[in-house]
């Protein structure tokens with residue numbers, strides 16, 4: 648049986664998204680999910696950060712649905728010396744402020760700024776940090792949303808219930824990849840399915 652008969656046909660999903668409530672956790676990637684990703688480059692400052700359409704509305708829905716919302720983002724531009732940690736932190740402060748202003752929230756942002764590290768996705772380090780920080784996280788009631796197979800591997804390695812793939816930037820990815828459970832065109836489409 649094909650997992651996806653068409654690109655966004657989630658009829659064979661292993662989860663009823665309507666059952667998601669405050670006992671659930673959302674793990675969410677940043678670039679290519681929340682904001683426009685630069686091709687092979689980093690977002691260096693807040694004035695370069697562009698929310699995708701519908702993202703703030705999506706976070707308003709997530710705020711009502713999920714008990715815990717954590718962002719997990721690889722940002723090795725810092726280790727490469729291309730980007731300053733204080734600029735990354737400033738981007739995140741502004742991003743969270745914008746999301747909160749429009750009725751959403753992110754409980755915590757985990758970043759991996761190293762070249763190679765147990766924290767760097769697809770390794771599980773950032774997820775394990777979140778598990779330590781939020782006792783309410785139950786992996787069997789957790790969803791990972793990302794736009795790369797590395798995000799999907801992170802979800803599998805960590806052991807979340809469901810991996811949601813958004814083919815926003817990686818059109819070449821085979822959406823029948825075994826690490827992908829559900830596919831939505833963008834973040835707001837996923838939020839509206841909850």
Ligand SMILES: [Mg+2]
Pocket residue numbers: 676677678679680793794795
């Ligand atoms: Mg990404």
